[in-house]
Amino acid sequence: xxxxxxxxxxxxxxxxxxxxxxxxxxxxxxxxxxxxxxxxxxxxxxxxxxxxxxxxxxxxxxxxxxxxxxxxxxxxxxxxxxxxxxxxxxxxxxxxxxxxxxxxxxxxxxxxxxxxxxxxxxxxxxxxxxxxxxxxxxxxxxxxxxxxxxxxxxxxxxxxxxxxxxxxxxxxxxxxxxxxxxxxxxxxxxxxxxxxxxxxxxxxxxxxxxxxxxxxxxxxxxxxxxxxxxxxxxxxxxxxxxxxxxxxxxxxxxxxxxxxxxxxxxxxxxxxxxxxxxxxxxxxxxxxxxxxxxxxxxxxxxxxxxxxxxxxxxxxxxxxxxxxxxxxxxxxxxxxxxxxxx
Amino acid sequence: xxxxxxxxxxxxxxxxxxxxxxxxxxxxxxxxxxxxxxxxxxxxxxxxxxxxxxxxxxxxxxxxxxxxxxxxxxxxxxxxxxxxxxxxxxxxxxxxxxxxxxxxxxxxxxxxxxxxxxxxxxxxxxxxxxxxxxxxxxxxxxxxxxxxxxxxxxxxxxxxxxxxxxxxxxxxxxxxxxxxxxxxxxxxxxxxxxxxxxxxxxxxxxxxxxxxxxxxxxxxxxxxxxxxxxxxxxxxxxxxxxxxxxxxxxxxxxxxxxxxxxxxxxxxxxxxxxxxxxxxxxxxxxxxxxxxxxxxxxxxxxxxxxxxxxxxxxxxxxxxxxxxxxxxxxxxxxxxxxxxxxxxxxxxxxxxxxxxxxxxxxxxxxxxxxxxxxxxxxxxx
Numbered sequence: 001x002x003x004x005x006x007x008x009x010x011x012x013x014x015x016x017x018x019x020x021x022x023x024x025x026x027x028x029x030x031x032x033x034x035x036x037x038x039x040x041x042x043x044x045x046x047x048x049x050x051x052x053x054x055x056x057x058x059x060x061x062x063x064x065x066x067x068x069x070x071x072x073x074x075x076x077x078x079x080x081x082x083x084x085x086x087x088x089x090x091x092x093x094x095x096x097x098x099x100x101x102x103x104x105x106x107x108x109x110x111x112x113x114x115x116x117x118x119x120x121x122x123x124x125x126x127x128x129x130x131x132x133x134x135x136x137x138x139x140x141x142x143x144x145x146x147x148x149x150x151x152x153x154x155x156x157x158x159x160x161x162x163x164x165x166x167x168x169x170x171x172x173x174x175x176x177x178x179x180x181x182x183x184x185x186x187x188x189x190x191x192x193x194x195x196x197x198x199x200x201x202x203x204x205x206x207x208x209x210x211x212x213x214x215x216x217x218x219x220x221x222x223x224x225x226x227x228x229x230x231x232x233x234x235x236x237x238x239x240x241x242x243x244x245x246x247x248x249x250x251x252x253x254x255x256x257x258x259x260x261x262x263x264x265x266x267x268x269x270x271x272x273x274x275x276x277x278x279x280x281x282x283x284x285x286x287x288x289x290x291x292x293x294x295x296x297x298x299x300x301x302x303x304x305x306x307x308x309x310x311x312x313x314x315x316x317x318x319x320x321x322x323x324x325x326x327x328x329x330x331x332x333x334x335x336x337x338x339x340x341x342x
Numbered sequence: 343x344x345x346x347x348x349x350x351x352x353x354x355x356x357x358x359x360x361x362x363x364x365x366x367x368x369x370x371x372x373x374x375x376x377x378x379x380x381x382x383x384x385x386x387x388x389x390x391x392x393x394x395x396x397x398x399x400x401x402x403x404x405x406x407x408x409x410x411x412x413x414x415x416x417x418x419x420x421x422x423x424x425x426x427x428x429x430x431x432x433x434x435x436x437x438x439x440x441x442x443x444x445x446x447x448x449x450x451x452x453x454x455x456x457x458x459x460x461x462x463x464x465x466x467x468x469x470x471x472x473x474x475x476x477x478x479x480x481x482x483x484x485x486x487x488x489x490x491x492x493x494x495x496x497x498x499x500x501x502x503x504x505x506x507x508x509x510x511x512x513x514x515x516x517x518x519x520x521x522x523x524x525x526x527x528x529x530x531x532x533x534x535x536x537x538x539x540x541x542x543x544x545x546x547x548x549x550x551x552x553x554x555x556x557x558x559x560x561x562x563x564x565x566x567x568x569x570x571x572x573x574x575x576x577x578x579x580x581x582x583x584x585x586x587x588x589x590x591x592x593x594x595x596x597x598x599x600x601x602x603x604x605x606x607x608x609x610x611x612x613x614x615x616x617x618x619x620x621x622x623x624x625x626x627x628x629x630x631x632x633x634x635x636x637x638x639x640x641x642x643x644x645x646x647x648x649x650x651x652x653x654x655x656x657x658x659x660x661x662x663x664x665x666x667x668x669x670x671x672x673x674x675x676x677x678x679x680x681x682x683x684x685x686x687x688x689x690x691x692x693x694x695x696x697x698x699x700x701x702x703x704x705x706x707x708x709x710x711x712x713x714x715x716x717x718x719x720x721x722x723x
Contacts, residue, residue: 030452033392042564043538070652073552074564086555086651089670114450114458116470128455174528181521186565188524190389191534191583203387203414206533221393228392283396291392301429 004226005076007144008040011290012064014136019060025107027129028054028098033291034112034133039065041084042074042226053094053118054111055087057101066101068094095121134294137287138330139310144227145329148288148312149338151229152327154183155222156339159231162220166237168209169194176220189221189228189292197234197321201281212238217323219316221292228291230314232325245322252276252317256285257328260335262309266297273299278317288312288327312338345419346586350487351383354480358403361479368445370403370473371438371461373452376660377401377477379586384410384424385417388534388583395454398427398434402441409441435460442468449473478665482657483685488587489709492658492687493718495532495584496707499591500720502526503578507723510597512572516541516565523580532582532589536662540579541565544594544701558650559695570597575605575700581662588662590689592705593722608702611694615639615647616706619654619692623708623715625684629655629668629677636669636692647692649703655690658707686710687718 001009015038019027029035035056036042058065064079068087075084088094099122102109109122110129119126140148158179165175173192180188194208195201195217210216219232234242234249255276259268266285273284280299287293289312295305307313311330316323328335345351358381362370372378375386375394378401386399399412410418411434412427425441428434435457442448448468453461462470484492505526506519519541527535542562545551551560563579570576574597581590596605618639622631636654640647646669648654654669666680666688682688687709695701704722708715 031391031395033390033395070649071564072555073562075553081553084553086671089651089667090672090676093671111455114453114455114462114470116462117472126455128459130454130456170528170531170533173533174525177521177524177528181518181525184515184517184567186517186520187390187538188535190387190393193387202416205385205417207531286396291390292396293392296396298429303430 001077003143003147005040005078007141007147007226008076009078010141010144011037011136012040015058015133016060018132018136019058021135022132023107024110024127024132025060025105026102026109027058027132028102028109028111028118028126029056029058029129030054030111030113030115034129035067036226037290038133038136039067040076040079041065041067041069043069043071053091053115054098054113057098059101059105060107098122130294135308137289137293137311138308140289140312144289145312145338147225147227148229148327151185151222151224151227152231152339153229154180154185154224155220155229155231158183158185158222159218159220159233162218163233163235166210166216166235169204169206172218173206173220180222183222183224185222185224187223189223189230193219195281195323197323201318201323210237213240215240215242215321219325226290228288230288230292230325232316232323234322234324242322245320246324248277249317249319249322249324252278252319253315253326256315256317257335260307260313260315260328260330262330262332263306265304265306266295266301267304269297270299270301273317276317277319279319281318281323282316284317285313285315288314345385345417346379346383348419350485351419353485353487354380355382355408357483358476358480361476362403362449364479365449365476366447367449367471367473367476368405368447369442370449370476371442371451371453372401372403372473373399374661375399377451377473378410378413380477380481380660382408382410382422383419384413384422385586386413400438402438404442406443411437431456432460435464439464447471449476481659481664482666483683484659484687484709485685488659489685489687489718491585491587492589492707492709495582495587495589496591496719498530498532498584499527499580499582499589502530502532502582503580503591503593504723507595507599510570510576510595510599512570512597514570516543516568516570516576520565527582532584534583536581536583536588537579538565540577542577543568543570544575544577544695544703546575546700547697555650557645559645559693559701561649561693561695561701563649572598573602575702577701577703579705586660588658588660590658590662590705590707591719592691592703594702594704595723604699605702608694608696608699612692612702612704615692615694616690619690620706620708620715623682623688623710625682625710625712627682629666629680629682630674632668633674633677647694649693654692655688658687658689682710684710684712
């Protein structure tokens with residue numbers, strides 16, 4: 001069994017445990033990253049297929065998920081072959097098969113997407129699967145944390161390569177891709193975020209040129225071994241000194257990090273950030289694992305879910321005109337940094 | 343301001359509204375980056391699904407106007423009302439309901455269970471249906487400006503892949519080629535991809551294939567850590583976003599650059615299948631006609647010449663893979679109802695495979711014209 005397959009097995013066990021705690025008999029997943037998280041399979045959904053129809057079904061007590069895929073070799077090695085079915089394009093047949101899989105499961109049925117047609121096909125109400133999956137994301141095993149840490153390291157290294165090429169947004173992205181190649185990462189999380197900093201951050205279009213001396217914040221991400229890494233920083237195009245704003249940002253980062261312990265809530269993190277002078281520009285913090293994960297902590301948010309031990313959090317406070325990211329892991333005591341100090 | 347040009351937006355919105363009227367949808371709630379851009383011209387951040395979950399966005403197409411939620415003001419055109427994404431699912435649903443208004447039939451794209459459930463409660467009189475059929479009806483046929491953008495996207499992708507071909511040499515890992523093509527694309531201004539770039543060695547024998555569904559041809563399309571050896575048949579499939587439109591490029595390239603006799607034979611078979619399908623491509627032909635043409639060219643007793651459960655052909659536009667599909671499990675009867683029209687853009691991607699010889703797969707992008715078709719992609723290298 002590969003490391004990646006072993007990590008997927010650990011996640012499957014946590015999903016099953018969360019299902020048992022919540023009395024959920026079956027989970028249906030249509031969102032690609034959630035399907036990958038819970039099943040361990042790579043690319044269970046082809047672009048253009050599925051829509052709101054699930055491609056992964058997990059029945060309580062089953063040794064693995066059932067996946068519908070065009071890439072059976074993406075399934076983990078421990079998954080029984082009978083659990084890997086060809087992707088179904090015929091909507092009626094797909095609904096029928098899903099209903100057949102879920103039918104005998106006792107308890108409630110959870111799904112990550114809103115689908116009246118699916119609800120009708122299985123003849124039972126659907127509850128939201130996302131809280132269950134958020135619960136199953138932590139605590140992570142030491143190997144999972146190491147995998148996330150490798151992805152973070154690769155992203156940070158590729159970001160440094162991108163900053164060296166900062167003449168335009170495409171040049172930044174090309175520099176990041178070149179860094180990805182060296183790290184062995186094959187897929188970016190997205191097209192890359194580049195903001196012109198100022199009283200308000202302005203996201204720059206993919207074709208924008210950058211002027212020497214301009215201060216830009218950037219964040220790019222990648223997948224390495226099935227886990228996501230992200231890295232963000234603020235730089236002066238062509239080189240320049242940002243030591244003072246970086247110090248202010250670092251103080252805010254530490255203030256927020258100090259509150260990151262099991263049982264603290266998003267409200268606690270928001271309060272710490274605001275007291276340290278942070279302002280609203282995107283998320284203050286988010287989880288990280290098999291993609292970007294909850295919690296999504298927004299300075300304007302209202303959620304108050306307590307942090308779970310083992311959650312990987314990426315902190316991204318913005319102070320004055322400076323934004324950068326650093327990741328840590330939440331524990332019962334002080335958090336542990338997963339990246340080196342700035 | 344970064345958004346699509348006004349005439350392009352106006353033409354797309356008009357087509358979408360016509361499709362809504364035809365299907366009786368009074369409003370749409372759209373959540374994919376492609377559909378939001380198509381309907382409004384706004385440009386959401388392009389990324390995989392977890393990135394979208396962390397930065398949600400949507401568009402509402404209502405009788406009274408167009409609305410965008412969760413997209414920065416610089417990326418929303420004039421005439422489209424912009425809203426921040428509310429801080430909870432309940433509030434997001436409440437705002438969506440307010441923007442949709444009192445409707446009886448509402449088309450929706452994929453919504454989270456929390457937002458969708460709250461929206462259903464907020465609109466008790468509305469029937470919820472998938473928006474796919476309306477979107478397909480509008481998006482399947484492209485205007486001239488859209489075809490021009492698709493052609494540009496294709497040319498840039500072809501140039502980027504051409505720059506990477508000399509790096510397909512023994513010892514290189516598949517995944518390194520994926521990073522290399524992303525860098526080459528970005529160097530040409532293409533910074534968003536719709537699918538993990540595929541650089542995969544095709545199995546030469548059935549026993550070399552990791553896993554094949556019954557009745558399918560041995561095949562791989564998950565880029566991995568494998569190191570290339572001289573003569574490996576490397577299947578390439580990648581596509582990038584240009585001004586909102588996707589390219590889809592595919593070919594097979596021999597590691598080291600010198601095709602052997604097996605490579606040439608397989609390419610000839612791929613070409614024969616492609617030519618047979620192209621000969622059927624004209625307005626009024628159906629997806630079933632293309633399907634049958636490929637089977638006939640392939641000869642009796644052979645598996646269908648494309649990977650199962652994928653397809654012989656798919657549409658292309660703001661999405662890299664979008665309907666109409668040809669060759670899926672929906673079957674010939676359903677495909678007979680899919681009629682080709684002028685302006686439809688198709689990517690044909692047959693696959694030729696033979697035990698001991700290996701495989702060859704490439705892609706040909708075309709647009710249906712008044713009398714037949716026109717190629718948008720160059721012949722594979």
